[in-house]
Amino acid sequence: MxxxxxxxxxxxxxxxxxxxxxxxxxxxxxxxxxxxxKDNPSPPPFTxxxxxxxxxxxxxxxxxxxxxxxxxxxxxxxxxxxxxxxxxxxxxxxxxxxxxxxxxxxxxxxxxxxxxxxxxxxxxxxxxxxxxxxxxxxxxxxxxxxxxxxxxxxxxxxxxxxxxxxxxxxxxxxxxxxxxxxLVPLRSGNIDTLVDIVQGASDAIPKSRRDDLTLHVFGVGGRLAPLITALGVDSYDSSTYVQAAQHKNFIDPDDSSKVNAIDLPETWDCSCPVCSKELTKVGIDNMKEVLQADRSYKPIAVNRKGTEVEYMKSDFYALIAHHNFHVFQDEIESVREAISEGSLGELITKTASQNQDIATGLARAAARWPDLRQYVPDTIDISKNSPLNSDQTFQSRFGKDGTPVISPKKDGTSLSHSPADFDVRSTQYEVEQSKQICLVLPCSQTKPYRDSRTHQVVEERLRKAGVWTRVEKVSLSGLYGPVPLRFEDADAVTTYDYVLTDVDKQQISLVKKRLVDFLHEYADQFDAIYGYATSKTYRSTIEDAFDDSDIEGKIVPTDPPARRLTEHFRNIHLDELAEVIQQATQTSKA
Missing domain, CATH: 3.20.20.105 (Queuine tRNA-ribosyltransferase-like)
Structure with missing residues (x-):
């Protein structure tokens, strides 16, 4: 490649x-x-x-x-x-x-x-x-x-x-x-975001094509191989083995740590073909002598068992890279064997027990995919690593060396918020006379909600249809219930981070109750009420609230082929929403 x-x-x-x-x-x-x-054997055909x-x-x-x-x-x-x-x-x-x-x-x-x-x-x-x-x-x-x-x-x-x-x-x-x-900047210290992205890619693949669409990740592999395999990755590439060699670092096959060639002990015990044959033949001391020599790009003579032999420094950089490559190949083979033997879960648990980053990433993944929970080490708290309870939805702002990685959209998120911190029923909310349509949308991780892609695509389509100014957008927060547009900048609304899930029965009940109360209070001030939701939990909550409030609310899309986020962005569904709202506004005019 x-x-x-x-x-x-x-x-x-x-x-x-x-x-x-x-x-x-x-x-x-x-x-x-x-x-x-040189005198090397002729290379085999490139096939x-x-x-x-x-x-x-x-x-x-x-x-x-x-x-x-x-x-x-x-x-x-x-x-x-x-x-x-x-x-x-x-x-x-x-x-x-x-x-x-x-x-x-x-x-x-x-x-x-x-x-x-x-x-x-x-x-x-x-x-x-x-x-x-x-x-x-x-x-x-x-x-x-x-x-x-x-x-x-x-x-x-x-x-x-x-x-x-x-x-x-x-x-x-x-x-x-x-x-x-x-993904390369996320390999160390940003495991949560790497997991979010890879899981998002896996989940976005249409169900009908999951058996024939493969998932490759650029620049990520090595010790992360068992974890990303569990997330649906079929292949990956990584140049870490070369990059480590450029710094004269051997990758330890036991724990993936790096050992500089100058510090390599005489007791170095690696059974890969490079170390057991090439390095043994050359000698660790001779390798160190060449690499520490005060000359470059020229042959360096060393004494090997009474015979003078010349080496270039590049010979040993290549040797180290070759060793590192074998370490990576062995990791791939261990994953393949685990898949073949049905023991991938055990391999993931083992690697997670040996590496805190992998354990954190596994816990993050298990929060979305409950089937993975059984492989998370007992010492790791899944809830603390969950995207549903994260104090930062994007990658950390700074890497371990202090340099910026990718700035998050905002900071200041608080995990101390509770449903009591915002309740539209306790506000002085009034419906503007120009708003004919109430549109309920699921909330988003991005705050304020209007800045998220999920909300922007809806606004863009309704503006194009010429009806946006007649719509009162009400976001359904998984923590607070209904949040009308004018309250999106409230501190409690911009700084919380919570996503409603099927397992949160009590919270679903609270959110639904608040939406029912909102509809009872304000439904008669609108000509029509719609919900636009494709994610399963939010869609069912809105539907149930419409039923319990006895209003003639309609949820769009009418019949999405799947209850998943990717359906939210499909033009056919956005067009349906624009059409029903246009019809409602025209009917009210008549």
Whole structure:
């Protein structure tokens, strides 16, 4: 696997890149049949599947590879630009067997407006890539496995991304899987957010396609392999084994800790082929001597059992990387064996017992997927790690080195809030005369609610229909019950974090009672009352409140194919909502 723009790492001029692309049928052919450097054996034919990522991170801040001339950009010598047409052609020239669509990664600290624009750009790019594969004559002889690259910073954003992609493409069956990006900063110290994103991606895959759509994650693996496998991940890639080697660090196969080569003990006991054969043959002392030598890029002579042998420092960087790679391969094999033997749960428990980050992530995942609860170590409190009781819905603002990772939307969330902190029945709420329609929406993790994607898509559609100004939006908080729009900025409303779930029977009863009381008090001041909800718990709570209050409330969509968040974003459902509200406002006028 490599990314399409990796030639930039080797400073290759345009004519050499052109040679890669056109003087052989594919990279498989280009890297087969070449003589090996030095006296090494000739390499075997390159027959393995080739996965070519789009190189979105390389393109992110590039002026050279920006928009194509026809799109207002400047021509470059490579003829490569940041658009799906150009990158797909590059992947085709490489002879890729698997591809990831061109994505627009979300860098840390990006403002909300640009972040959502990049999400939209990535979705549109995937749609265009799929369209080209299906319709362009150039690609008629090519049938790669297609991963749609997806990004998001929380569960909700990933759900939105997947729903919109399926909605916009005319060729959903061309999608073979999803590849989740922007996860690398989350591997350490941000496990909660990583779990939220991966779980969101898993949950967003339509039920009818869960057996044929695969899930890949970029840059995450190693010690996290058992956990992410339990979250639905089918494959991953990681360069950690190389990065560790660049710092002369061996990865300990027993606990995944790093041991610097200079500190490697003579008693180092690793049975991998590299350590048991290559390192034993060279000798740990000789390795240290070469790595500590005051010279680089030149051979260094050492005495090995009475014979002078020359080594380059790079020989040992490669040796360390090779060892680390075997450690990662062994981790993969242990996961595969556990799956085959039906013991993945036990493996997850074991790794969680050895690593606090993994234990925390497992508890976070188990809060959403109760089937995982049995594997959480007894010492871990699931409720404290639950997304339903989290003091921060996004990743931590700072990494362990003190540098910012990705700023959360807001801070100041309090876990001390109770239903007594806000109750619309205790306010001086009055319905404005211009509001003809009451619309009940589920609350959102994002505060104020109006800033969330779930609420924005509803507002955008109703504004387009010309009825938004006649609608009184009432959010149904899982903690407080009904929250009319004018109270969304109240301190208690902006700083709580709670999500209603099926197991919270008492809280469901409280929320429903408050909504029933609200409807009894204010229903006669509206011409019509609607609810728009696709998530199971909130939808059933609204439906039950409508029934118990004896009002003629209607919940939309009428018959969603699934009770899940992704349905919320589908245009067919938003159109139904706009249509019924338009009809209601026209009827009231008449």
């Amino acid at each position: 490599f990314q399409a723009m990796s030639f930039l790492d080797f400073h290759l001029p345009p004519h050499q890149v052109d040679t890669w692309r056109h003087e052989a049928a594919s990279l498989h052919e280009w890297f087969t049949g070449h003589d090996s450097p 393995q599947p080739l996965f070519v990522d789009s190189g979105g991170f390389k393109l992110m801040n590039s002026k050279t590879f920006g928009d194509a001339p026809g799109e207002g950009g400047t021509e470059n010598e490579w003829g490569i630009y940041t658009n799906p047409d150009s990158i797909l052609e590059l992947q085709y020239d490489y002879g890729a067997d698997l591809i990831a669509t061109l994505d627009y990664p979300i860098p840390k600290g990006l403002n909300e407006a640009e972040k959502y624009q990049r999400i939209e750009d990535s979705i549109n790019s995937a749609v265009r890539c799929i369209e080209l594969l299906e319709e362009a004559d150039k690609y008629a002889d090519w049938d790669p496995v297609v991963y749609a690259a997806i990004h998001g910073h929380d569960y909700e954003e990933i759900a939105y991304y997947v729903a919109k992609l399926f909605e916009r493409t005319d060729y959903p069956d061309t999608i073979d899987g999803f590849a989740v990006g922007s």
